[in-house]
Amino acid sequence: MSALLSLRNVWVEYGDKIVLERVDLDIEAGSFVSIIGPSGAGKSSLLRIILGQEVPTSGTILLDDIPLTPECGPDRGVVFQRYSVFPHLSALGNVVFGLECEQAPFTARLFGAKRRGAIAQATEMLKAVGLGDSLNLYPAQMSGGMQQRLAIAQALIKRPRILLLDEPFGALDPGIRADMHALITQLWRDYSLTIIMVTHDIREAFALGTRVLTLDKRRRDPHAPHRFGATAVYDLPLTKKFKAEAEAEESITLDRVGNN
Ligand SMILES: Nc1ncnc2c1ncn2[C@@H]1O[C@H](COP(=O)(O)OP(=O)(O)OP(=O)(O)O)[C@@H](O)[C@H]1O
Numbered sequence: 016m017s018a019l020l021s022l023r024n025v026w027v028e029y030g031d032k033i034v035l036e037r038v039d040l041d042i043e044a045g046s047f048v049s050i051i052g053p054s055g056a057g058k059s060s061l062l063r064i065i066l067g068q069e070v071p072t073s074g075t076i077l078l079d080d081i082p083l084t085p086e087c088g089p090d091r092g093v094v095f096q097r098y099s100v101f102p103h104l105s106a107l108g109n110v111v112f113g114l115e116c117e118q119a120p121f122t123a124r125l126f127g128a129k130r131r132g133a134i135a136q137a138t139e140m141l142k143a144v145g146l147g148d149s150l151n152l153y154p155a156q157m158s159g160g161m162q163q164r165l166a167i168a169q170a171l172i173k174r175p176r177i178l179l180l181d182e183p184f185g186a187l188d189p190g191i192r193a194d195m196h197a198l199i200t201q202l203w204r205d206y207s208l209t210i211i212m213v214t215h216d217i218r219e220a221f222a223l224g225t226r227v228l229t230l231d232k233r234r235r236d237p238h239a240p241h242r243f244g245a246t247a248v249y250d251l252p253l254t255k256k257f258k259a260e261a262e263a264e265e266s267i268t269l270d271r272v273g274n275n
């Protein structure tokens with residue numbers, strides 16, 4: 016079986032700065048890939064090119080064996096750490112808007128039965144993320160956790176197959192984060208999603224992922240730090256047993272990742 020998403024010799028450069036080099040990846044449908052790595056390693060850049068927001072400098076990205084078109088297709092949804100939602104729209108308005116853009120790309124407005132259908136779908140999605148009682152709240156009236164639930168609903172309403180998450184829980188309190196972990200795991204199963212999540216939290220990466228990918232530079236030039244890019248230096252599939260051990264441990268070091 017071929018992979019859902021394949022990156023072949025992908026490079027991302029900004030001017031003379033090489034951010035990602037020689038990235039080769041195959042991501043299977045249904046996997047939950049956690050991506051970790053130092054700040055500036057190019058994790059967000061990688062998500063942007065998978066989303067289709069940016070085109071790699073060279074290399075190919077295949078979705079179902081077909082080269083990615085340079086646009087954000089409905090098969091990929093994204094949630095950022097913050098500011099994914101529109102402040103001037105209610106929760107329901109934010110989610111309906113996603114459907115309006117898709118179904119009426121020129122006017123972004125639906126009317127009559129179509130609008131009623133969109134509202135029903137959006138309401139269902141908001142219930143699925145735990146915001147069934149908050150349909151008419153505006154983002155400013157919501158906690159950080161609720162805003163992220165809304166951002167997830169907004170991303171999922173178009174029924175993407177791949178959900179891209181860029182440090183989605185990084186700004187949340189630990190207790191709220193645990194609730195969000197339960198939610199995202201549930202949605203991943205219920206909607207048969209493939210998830211690619213960037214996180215700075217190694218425990219989170221191991222707890223949620225079926226695979227943990229570390230992006231970093233293999234080589235460095237101390238006199239010209241921009242000359243070499245980062246790539247996947249560790250790529251660890253996680254078995255259930257390994258996950259249980261990792262969760263029980265106080266700290267997980269990258270050494271441990273490399274040795275397994
Ligand atoms: N549009 C751009 N133009 C120029 N340089 C850029 C651009 N976007 C990103 N970069 C540079 O590419 C490098 C990687 O950035 P990126 O945001 O992908 O890193 P990251 O791994 O997500 O970091 P963080 O963990 O801090 O979010 C950085 O050095 C950044 O300055």
Ligand SMILES: [Mg+2]
Nearest residue numbers: 058059060181
């Ligand atoms: Mg980033």
